[in-house]
Amino acid sequence: MVYQFSFHVSTRGRGSYSISDEVYGCLDESGVETGICVVFVHHTSASLMLCENADPEVRADLERFMARLVPDGDPMFRHVDEGPDDMPAHVRSILTSNSLSLPVAGGCCDLGVWQGIYLWEHRQAPHQRRITVTVYGDCTVVLGSSST
Amino acid sequence: MVYQFSFHVSTRGRGSYSISDEVYGCLDESGVETGICVVFVHHTSASLMLCENADPEVRADLERFMARLVPDGDPMFRHVDEGPDDMPAHVRSILTSNSLSLPVAGGCCDLGVWQGIYLWEHRQAPHQRRITVTVYGDCTVVLGSSST
Amino acid sequence: MVYQFSFHVSTRGRGSYSISDEVYGCLDESGVETGICVVFVHHTSASLMLCENADPEVRADLERFMARLVPDGDPMFRHVDEGPDDMPAHVRSILTSNSLSLPVAGGCCDLGVWQGIYLWEHRQAPHQRRITVTVYGDCTVVLGSSST
Numbered sequence A, B, C: 001m002v003y004q005f006s007f008h009v010s011t012r013g014r015g016s017y018s019i020s021d022e023v024y025g026c027l028d029e030s031g032v033e034t035g036i037c038v039v040f041v042h043h044t045s046a047s048l049m050l051c052e053n054a055d056p057e058v059r060a061d062l063e064r065f066m067a068r069l070v071p072d073g074d075p076m077f078r079h080v081d082e083g084p085d086d087m088p089a090h091v092r093s094i095l096t097s098n099s100l101s102l103p104v105a106g107g108c109c110d111l112g113v114w115q116g117i118y119l120w121e122h123r124q125a126p127h128q129r130r131i132t133v134t135v136y137g138d139c140t141v142v143l144g145s146s147s148t
Helices: A020-030 A056-069 A086-095 B020-030 B057-069 B086-095 C020-030 C056-069 C086-095
Strands: A002-010 A015-018 A032-041 A046-052 A099-105 A115-121 A128-139 B002-010 B015-018 B032-041 B046-052 B099-105 B115-121 B128-139 C002-010 C015-018 C032-041 C046-052 C099-105 C115-121 C128-139
Touching: A002 A020, A002 B032, A002 B128, A015 A056, A020 A032, A020 A115, A020 A128, A032 A046, A032 B099, A032 C002, A032 C128, A046 A056, A046 A086, A046 A099, A046 C086, A056 C086, A086 B046, A086 B057, A099 B099, A099 C032, A099 C099, A099 C128, A115 A128, A128 B032, A128 B099, A128 C002, B002 B020, B002 C032, B002 C128, B015 B057, B020 B032, B020 B115, B020 B128, B032 B046, B032 C099, B046 B057, B046 B086, B046 B099, B086 C046, B086 C056, B099 C099, B115 B128, B128 C032, B128 C099, C002 C020, C015 C056, C020 C032, C020 C115, C020 C128, C032 C046, C046 C056, C046 C086, C046 C099, C115 C128
Parallel strands: none
Antiparallel strands: A002 A128, A015 A115, A032 A099, A032 A128, A046 A115, B002 B128, B015 B115, B032 B099, B032 B128, B046 B115, C002 C128, C015 C115, C032 C099, C032 C128, C046 C115
16 A cells, blocks of 8 residues: 655754654554655755754754865855855755655654654755655554554 | 566766656556656666756756765775776765655656756766666556545 | 565674675565565664675775765764764765665566675674665566566
8 A cells, every 4th residue: 555645844944854753643644554654855955864863963063064065155066046055955965865765664663763854954045845755565454453 | 566667878978867758758657646666776886866957057066076075086996997987986876876766646756846867877988777667556546536 | 565574783893794695585585576675774873885796895995985074083073972983973874875775576686786785884883783674566476477
């Protein structure tokens, strides 16, 4: 069975935003017990990541690393129509992920204890970002029998 | 239902090549309405990306960025059997993606308006690259009934 | 049909470890003929990669590249609770992949001839890493009939 859901996240500009709860909600609604959950972001200047979810300093360090690796306003870039963070946002997006494929087990997203799901906004300005969650696998079998 | 298709792309050497039409063709042939389309490249010196599809300068900037980050002929590299672009091609491949998982909705690849599908050739010489598209999900139901 | 398997890999610290045989074993057990095999690592300081599998110098060069790009002990990093390789491990993980989506064809993992599946340990100390393999697709049809 395949289930598909879309939702939007309003970002306040560059930074990472937890979407674990939204993804878990889609999974619950699907009723899938065993399978895969694919999270996809429909943009080329934002991305998705599984990141350490306990110390916010990790995501701050990631921002600092990216700011040094792909600096805004780098004179090498010619695609600057939307400003100095335009092309760096595309590069950051290519270096990270536009989809995550997560195992579903026992009706839950089977992530490691430190893995959180984040949308990473790479533009400086606030944006509305669309995300689609596709869940497929074996569904809950009614009457208490096991689904496997 | 699962459908699988393979095709080859003849590259003219380093650079990115649109394969959106080829992937959309596979999806059409599958008849899948709702699901996932996995695009996979069978090589370690080429990769796949979803990239901005309007201004070719974006992909030129990406090339410039990669050429600076992973320069051909870097004396640090020891795997140089096939020339100065051999190891950089492997590194570029690892830093980007060898597969894309794309949502399928309404029988179409549900990409963002600016997202195009590209094969990224990292070797300087022309190569023949093999790509496999696997589509799975709920098929078109005839007679107008809903597919879910 | 969906099949799911988990296994652990005991690493001896930073470096890459072939897990092709373990993944192929899961695939054999599933009996899936045509479909997708998703390999997932449940950690944020280790990752997965498809890498050239013939010359070990390729993976040594990748280590050297990453050591230069994301140096241990970089004073920019503030998340240092577990030592100088703590934050670099998270960055390396984000720049590479936490899952691989591999095509299954003819009951086998349809990889390119030079593609091997590796777990990449980014911490200096030995770790126990959990990996889940989810296989879905059309199963072997008995009595010699075609599965498609």
